[in-house]
Amino acid sequence: MAESDDTTPALNPAMPEPGRLDAVAPLIRRRVAGNRGPFTATGTCTYVVGHGRVAVIDPGPDEAAHLDGLLADLSGETVEAILVTHTHKDHSPGARRLKAATGAPILGCGPHRAARPLGEGEIPALDASADREHRPDRELREGESVTGPGWTLTAIETPGHTMNHLAFAFPEADALFSGDHVMAWSTTVVAPPDGQMRAYMESLDKLRGRGEAVYWPGHGGPVREPARFVRGLAGHRRQREAGIRARLAAGDEHVAAIVAAVYQGLDPRLRGAAALSVFAHLEDLVSRRLVDCKGPPLLHSRYFVASARLDTSSR
Missing domain, CATH: 1.10.10 (Arc Repressor Mutant, subunit A)
Incomplete structure (x- = not known):
């Protein structure tokens, strides 16, 4: 889920099209769900990692056409694991439909949780987008891995957009699946009490210390030169903060x-x-x-x- 404002740093404007399974790297395939919109770009990116015995990352919304198409694309292959980055309805509900069809366990982020309790009279603005039914078979914490033939996926805790948000490092491809934390097409929505700006900025700092060559995000095309891009995102947020403080000073x-x-x-x-x-x-x-x-x-x-x-x- 993204802000999609025109001041966002963008290094790769390529926007993937929904409805087909494309090989985007030797061990990575991507299928985009049909939930195009101002917050989702051309749709949610579902990733297939490996060949033969595969992992699926972010099956997306509970959309029959997307999941049925994915299952048809993977005919003859075995889904070993279903991984979820975070509990928004454009990412996690499809995991339950995919589990029912394949028997594969749901792994990754834990149940949805807010950054803080609601204030008096406060209504959670993004409540409709939260998937409160998500219950993984196994919650992955920082540094825990799932493995298959030729692939390893390691959980990196990146709270901020949601407080249970995970990224997944894929060392065999020198890549990171960044969910909605870092996207090339737009900045990320950080909305209290669902998310928290301090946690988001700390998670950006955490990723700046990593060395992957490419990020594969939850929406839009890949993030090339991610270290430079993440620095740009952090700078963008600091500029936004400075603009807000200037408006406060102006009254x-x-x-x-x-x-x-x-x-x-x-x-x-x-x-x-x-x-x-x-x-x-x-x-x-x-x-x-x-x-x-x-x-x-x-x-x-x-x-x-x-x-x-x-x-x-x-x-």
Whole structure:
């Protein structure tokens, strides 16, 4: 799930088409689900790792055409493991349909969980996208691996977009399946209380210390030169934070006013995602005592630069 704003660093604009299984690397095949949209690009990327006895990563939404097509593509092969990066409905529900058809275990991320409890009167804006039915047969933690003939997939904990988000390192291909944490086509939605900006930035820093040559994301084309790209993503977030702080200094106090100023020309369909992203930055800034607000930090709270905060008791 992505913000899809036009300031995103993009090193590889190639967008895969849905409905067919394509070999994208010697040990990696990709089939894109038919859930095209402003937050999903051309659809969710389902990956098949290996040949003969394979692993499937992110079977996608509970979409019969996609899963039936995938099973037809893999006729004569055995699905050894089904791995899931995170519990959004465009990634994980298809795992249950695929397990029912193949008997393969569901591995990877644990059940859906939020970054924090709901605040008073707060409604989780992305609740409809959360797959709360997901229960893996085995939850993978940092550094745990699944193996098959010619392939190894190792879990890398990358919370932020969701708090249970995993990436999977694939050393035989010098690759990383990055889920929705890093994508070439767009920045990632980070929306409290489902996600958390601090965790997202720490996970970016974690990936910057790795050396894979290519990332295969949950939507869009591959991320080439990922070390440089991840640096660009972190810089983009820092610039966004600086823009938010500048708007606060200029007197904007509400998320909606900040969004209007810093996301000029944004597709109206993406305003909600932009508001959640701004809110995630504000929540992080409050936790770092760089910004204050009247009451708890919530989507509709009033925010102030901490060093310049006035008495707001009468506001």
